[in-house]
Amino acid sequence: MEKYNFVVIGSGPAGQRAAIQAAKLGRSVLLVEDHSRIGGACLHTGTIPSKTLREAILYLTGWRQRGFYGRSYRVKERITAADLTQRLDITVRHEIDVIQHKMYRNYVTTMSGRASFDGPHQIRIELDDNEPVVVEADFVLIATGSRPAQPENVSFNATNVVDSDHIVQMETLPRNLVVVGAGVIGMEYASMLNALDINVTVVDARTEILGFIDAEIVDEFVHHLRDRGVKLRLGETVESVENIDAHNIVVHLKSGKRIKADMVLFAAGRLSNTDNLRLDNAGIVPDERGRIAVDKHYRTTIEHIYAAGDVIGFPALASTSMEQGRHTACHAFGGSLLEFREDLYPFGIYAVPEMSVVGLTEEQLRVEKVPYESGVARFRETSRGQILGLREGLLKMLFHLETRQLLGVHIVGEGATELIHVGQAVLAHAGTLDYFVNTVFNYPTLAEAYKVAALDAFNKM
Numbered sequence: 001m002e003k004y005n006f007v008v009i010g011s012g013p014a015g016q017r018a019a020i021q022a023a024k025l026g027r028s029v030l031l032v033e034d035h036s037r038i039g040g041a042c043l044h045t046g047t048i049p050s051k052t053l054r055e056a057i058l059y060l061t062g063w064r065q066r067g068f069y070g071r072s073y074r075v076k077e078r079i080t081a082a083d084l085t086q087r088l089d090i091t092v093r094h095e096i097d098v099i100q101h102k103m104y105r106n107y108v109t110t111m112s113g114r115a116s117f118d119g120p121h122q123i124r125i126e127l128d129d130n131e132p133v134v135v136e137a138d139f140v141l142i143a144t145g146s147r148p149a150q151p152e153n154v155s156f157n158a159t160n161v162v163d164s165d166h167i168v169q170m171e172t173l174p175r176n177l178v179v180v181g182a183g184v185i186g187m188e189y190a191s192m193l194n195a196l197d198i199n200v201t202v203v204d205a206r207t208e209i210l211g212f213i214d215a216e217i218v219d220e221f222v223h224h225l226r227d228r229g230v231k232l233r234l235g236e237t238v239e240s241v242e243n244i245d246a247h248n249i250v251v252h253l254k255s256g257k258r259i260k261a262d263m264v265l266f267a268a269g270r271l272s273n274t275d276n277l278r279l280d281n282a283g284i285v286p287d288e289r290g291r292i293a294v295d296k297h298y299r300t301t302i303e304h305i306y307a308a309g310d311v312i313g314f315p316a317l318a319s320t321s322m323e324q325g326r327h328t329a330c331h332a333f334g335g336s337l338l339e340f341r342e343d344l345y346p347f348g349i350y351a352v353p354e355m356s357v358v359g360l361t362e363e364q365l366r367v368e369k370v371p372y373e374s375g376v377a378r379f380r381e382t383s384r385g386q387i388l389g390l391r392e393g394l395l396k397m398l399f400h401l402e403t404r405q406l407l408g409v410h411i412v413g414e415g416a417t418e419l420i421h422v423g424q425a426v427l428a429h430a431g432t433l434d435y436f437v438n439t440v441f442n443y444p445t446l447a448e449a450y451k452v453a454a455l456d457a458f459n460k461m
């Protein structure tokens, strides 16, 4: 039986980073992937496809130039699904090549097949055409990710009743789309497809969207969505989906309302991929959503078996999964470890417009009775914003009223997911308002909004 120091199950961000880190620490590593291509849901159905589609849409619709040339401006007049997926295919091919090369360079052995536990140290790998093989592992990482939850009363068909796995391969663009689920994935797709002038209705049982984001940022976002004609049906639950033919769907809501569409996207929750792992042979019991419980080093209840990424649940991001994966390898093989500061996790929502946040919200500060002051800058107040023709976008910072320490940064608008890292670094080093007031920023940049917002807070304090 072949033996490895580390067997990693799943080649998404968590598995990749773990495998490379263990290899760099001089260990023998086997990375097993069920899918025919390396990269995980992140590369094939999740992060990378959705962000590539977004970029293709923003380019082809001339979205970023419309501030100057008007709403009818487009780089391509009739945009088809093929225009979008073409860019996706190129991006995915490049990414696979980069990941595969990293594995070769670091002497990580990769194997295509479905892994499961024969015992706590024995991993069985079912291969497509050959007999299964069983390997022995000193340490194991479960990084098998998650998949969309599909409500039982809905018949998915991968063409017009779809989840987020299917939509990346859509063959025709809908004219009327219903998105069920106003979470991050739902709002990203709703807003980016609406940028193609598709009529979009979002349905969610909750009465507020993106409850973990600062309310002022969400208000600004919702204002833009409504302005563009996106309909939000909040506090509504889907009763059934009537699929009349390829172009006619009726979504029945429990309230009795009906919404006609030609495509429905369900983006309402995810389940962890643990059902095929035969976890009982390893002595691990997942919860009802398939999630595996771990300690602060991502160790399961079995000491030599780790779990990281979506399979353990929140925050279920590629960004955090990578670091969790790397952490497991460092912990198992004596690499240097720093404790995670979860309060410094940035959240990026690649909607149109995009949003990103780090630190505390105004709502949290009020609940915790922390005295604070806010400073706000609108992107249109910056020269860079004018040059880019931005009409939307704001950056808000929250500072402690007495210590002047930065407590949170909240951004909506162009570049938010990049800009946030300035605030994140200052937060991590317990920086204060004075840093922003006294620092020279490149001019003209959107980052200058940090200074404008700081001066706004300064003048109020």
Ligand SMILES: Cc1cc2nc3c(=O)[nH]c(=O)nc-3n(C[C@H](O)[C@H](O)[C@H](O)COP(=O)(O)OP(=O)(O)OC[C@H]3O[C@@H](n4cnc5c(N)ncnc54)[C@H](O)[C@@H]3O)c2cc1C
Binding pocket: 009, 010, 011, 012, 013, 014, 015, 032, 033, 034, 035, 039, 040, 041, 042, 043, 045, 046, 047, 048, 050, 051, 113, 114, 115, 116, 143, 144, 145, 146, 164, 185, 273, 276, 277, 308, 309, 310, 311, 316, 317, 318, 319, 320, 321, 348, 350
């Ligand atoms: C539409 C969408 C958009 C997203 N956008 C973002 C974003 O902008 N930013 C961000 O940070 N995150 C984003 N995410 C989340 C991100 O994609 C996930 O958090 C990330 O992919 C999780 O990585 P992972 O390594 O845990 O698993 P995954 O990427 O899910 O990979 C797990 C792999 O394990 C394999 N596997 C499963 N079972 C077995 C088995 N038994 N044997 C062998 N292999 C197996 C699967 O085939 C899969 O390839 C998005 C997700 C979705 C769905």
